Amino acid sequence: MQAPVAIVAAMELELRALLPQLTDVQRVARAGREIHLGRLHGQRVVLARSGIGKVAAATTATLLAAEFAPSSMLFTGVAGGLAPDVRVGDVVLARELLQHDMDASPLFPRYEVPLTGRARFAVDAALADRLAVATAACLHEAPHALGASHLAAFGIGHPRMHQGLVISGDRFVSTAAESSALRRDLPDALAVEMEGAAVAQVCADFGLPLAVLRVISDRADDSAHVDFLRFTREVASVLTRLIVVAALTQPRPSPTA
Numbered sequence: 001m002q003a004p005v006a007i008v009a010a011m012e013l014e015l016r017a018l019l020p021q022l023t024d025v026q027r028v029a030r031a032g033r034e035i036h037l038g039r040l041h042g043q044r045v046v047l048a049r050s051g052i053g054k055v056a057a058a059t060t061a062t063l064l065a066a067e068f069a070p071s072s073m074l075f076t077g078v079a080g081g082l083a084p085d086v087r088v089g090d091v092v093l094a095r096e097l098l099q100h101d102m103d104a105s106p107l108f109p110r111y112e113v114p115l116t117g118r119a120r121f122a123v124d125a126a127l128a129d130r131l132a133v134a135t136a137a138c139l140h141e142a143p144h145a146l147g148a149s150h151l152a153a154f155g156i157g158h159p160r161m162h163q164g165l166v167i168s169g170d171r172f173v174s175t176a177a178e179s180s181a182l183r184r185d186l187p188d189a190l191a192v193e194m195e196g197a198a199v200a201q202v203c204a205d206f207g208l209p210l211a212v213l214r215v216i217s218d219r220a221d222d223s224a225h226v227d228f229l230r231f232t233r234e235v236a237s238v239l240t241r242l243i244v245v246a247a248l249t250q251p252r253p254s255p256t257a
């Protein structure tokens with residue numbers, strides 16, 4: 001039987017648009033989490049809300065990897081924009097992830113996960129490529145699909161895609177001072193969130209291909225909390241659904257091509 005794709009987000013709000021699209025659904029409880037097994041447009045999936053933060057995300061990723069034998073994992077949800085041109089409504093696809101609050105110096109270089117020799121964990125390039133194609137198509141359609149005036153209410157014009165470094169830590173970054181410090185210390189970071197790099201470490205341990213897709217909900221500054229929940233429910237979760245479904249239903253290159 002086809003192995004499922006694991007799809008995980010920190011909050012129920014982030015999965016809200018995807019859940020009703022599941023068919024053949026079976027729900028099981030594990031480690032305090034509700035796991036949804038089913039099909040999304042024909043593709044077997046296992047969907048779960050992890051909870052917020054690195055430990056909750058790592059627990060969930062480990063549970064799914066060990067118990068449900070997924071072929072790959074997609075972590076999705078919202079993130080704060082860090083790079084100057086990463087705006088609310090934009091989509092960031094991680095190519096690398098780093099834990100910005102990991103610091104075992106002077107024993108190990110700052111950010112390095114002790115005894116792994118690595119600070120940055122790469123996502124699966126082929127999965128990220130598929131998502132990039134799906135994202136570009138969906139962003140083109142976004143004003144039509146979500147309503148240009150609805151987007152404008154959140155200050156969004158033409159959302160764009162960015163690919164590169166996403167950083168994670170157990171902190172909701174909500175002051176300009178904090179986001180400036182992150183930009184100074186990690187100038188190539190595009191966005192900040194609270195789970196992705198932890199999941200990347202788990203997936204590296206399991207040899208499980210990972211992709212991380214984030215919709216920018218705020219600029220990680222003093223107004224980061226404004227409209228956060230409404231944006232996540234009304235814009236981010238819908239955009240995520242469009243992109244995930246487009247990626248899952250994309251024709252795959254034939255092995256002989």
Ligand code: ADE
Pocket residue numbers: 078079080171172173174192193194217218219220221224
């Ligand atoms: N997720 C969404 N916005 C965030 C922020 N500003 N900091 C950390 N995680 C986030």
